[in-house]
Amino acid sequence: GMRTPDRRQVMLFAADSLGGDADLAMLRGVEALQHTAVRIAVFGLHTGELLMRNPAAALTFGDMPYASPQTEFSRLFAHGNDSASILRRVQRGDTCRQDAELQTLAGPRWHALDARPMRDPVTGDTVMLLNAHDIADLKASQAELEAAREAAEAASHAKSSFLANMSHEIRTPMNGVLGMTELVLQSNDLTERQRRFIGMAHESAKGLMTIINDLLDVAKIEAGRIVMDEQLFSLHDCLRESLQPLLLQSHGKGIQLHALVQPGVPDRLIGDALRLRQILINLIGNALKFTERGEVRIEISRADAKVQDSADQLRLRVAVTDTGIGMTREQIGQIFDPFTQADGSITRRYGGTGLGLTIVQRLVGLMGGQVSVESEPGVGSSFSFEIALGWVAERLAAPRIEAQAA
Known part of the structure; x- marks a missing residue:
């Protein structure tokens, strides 16, 4: 290799020197570099001057302003901050991969860049190798x-x-x-x-x-029109008001309806009782709809969370379990989509809009929780969620509450 008077690097190979496999491999590498569509250039690591580039780079970027070699690298970029950042990282010995807009003969175009330090085979100095792949169409x-x-x-x-x-x-x-x-x-x-x-x-x-x-x-x-209302309410009253409109349905189908509040759950809580009641009615009503015989059980307890309840907030776990038709894993993946039920035949047989569980999932999300589902076809389903609620300073646990209807 040698340098021309204008500081360009030229690689020369004598025909009688290509006897070894290593030399042939190097020649093939140089030929590939000359014919690749990737823009490849070598710059001085400390000066930023252009030392060498392949034909693809020359055709894309045109002639460089040789009178100012220190600006050759930076003038490639549509935004100067990109060049300075890349140069600093490579000077530290790092490989830099990022997308940037480069100035081409056709105007600024996005390129995927790979800039890294390498040893100059001619001088032995450390230089910067830049590979630039045009991704303007992909960006568009x-x-x-x-x-x-x-x-x-x-x-x-x-x-x-x-x-x-x-x-x-x-x-x-x-x-x-x-x-x-x-x-x-x-x-x-x-x-x-x-x-x-x-x-x-x-x-x-x-x-x-x-x-x-x-x-x-x-x-x-x-539309973001629902705001959670933080008010003091009775958990016992909320549960009773959720069950009341569903008792006639459970009695008509002969379904046992059980409700249990575990010991240690305070009765006086702070949160949106209206939305909690709406969640419960949707979940219990959904369970009753798809249960032909057996029972629907509602259990409320304190969540077994890794993080302890704070002085003014606790996590409540609610589970609604039925002995209904159950669902497959594939069906579970669809039930929270709007207007969707587990199967088209279910809509024809049981009716409904397929919006109840969508409402449940989104309201629980607004209350800082997530709905979990376990189900087995022909055995039944269990829907559960955890939400954070405030509780009053007296922290008196509610008595164990059991309700049953048939």
Whole structure:
């Protein structure tokens, strides 16, 4: 190897020196360097001057301003801070891999860079080897995908915001239908046939109202309209109010409904009782829906957490277990998706919107917890979650509470 008067490095090989395998391997390496599409250049480690580059680099970056050799490395970059950072790291002996915009004859383009120290075979000095792979097209594709993702999220947020804003307008007429049909049913002037028809209309309106409420709750959560309310409440009252509307359903199906609050769980807690009750009603109602015989059990205890409860906060564990139809592992992976149930035949047989568990998962998430599921087809399912709640200073444990309905 030798240097030209303008400081460029030229590699020369004499034909009679290529007798050994090592020499042939070196020649093949040099040929590969000359023909690769990767831009390869060698720079002085301390000066930043260009010492050598392959044809791909020459075609991409054009002629370098030889009058200022100290700026040759930095002038490659669209942003000067990138060159200074890379040079410092290589001077410390590190290999630097990062993406950066380089100035090319076609304008700034993104490149994946690999810069590392190496020994100059001519002088024995330590120099910097730079490999640059053009990734501008990849970056453009990533930017397009990101823009599409942001547009989709904006559209979804707009939809959720619209539904959340329409909450009052949608519920008001349905409440009117429910109220009027209930008044008519209280009349003594109806024939049996009229009462049956009005009763069917009333039940249909109640079912539609349930669907509307589920849709609006999901929309509010997605639009960020739900804020947890931190108020003092009775856990016993919250559980009782959750079970009350479901007793008729469990009695009608002959399902045993058990509720147990373990010793050591305080009754007076601080949190959003309304949302906790909504979670319980959805989980217990879901368990009753998919259980034909046996029982549904609700158990509330203090979580067996690695971190001790603080002076003003504890973690509560709630588990709802049933002896229902159960689910496969694949079905468990789908049940928290909106409008999805474990199987299409389940929707036809049991009905529902497939939103109940979506609401549960998102409300539990807002309360700082996560829902876990264990299930076996034909045996039953168990849904559990842990949430953090405040508790009052007196810290008196609630008595063991057991409730049972059949």
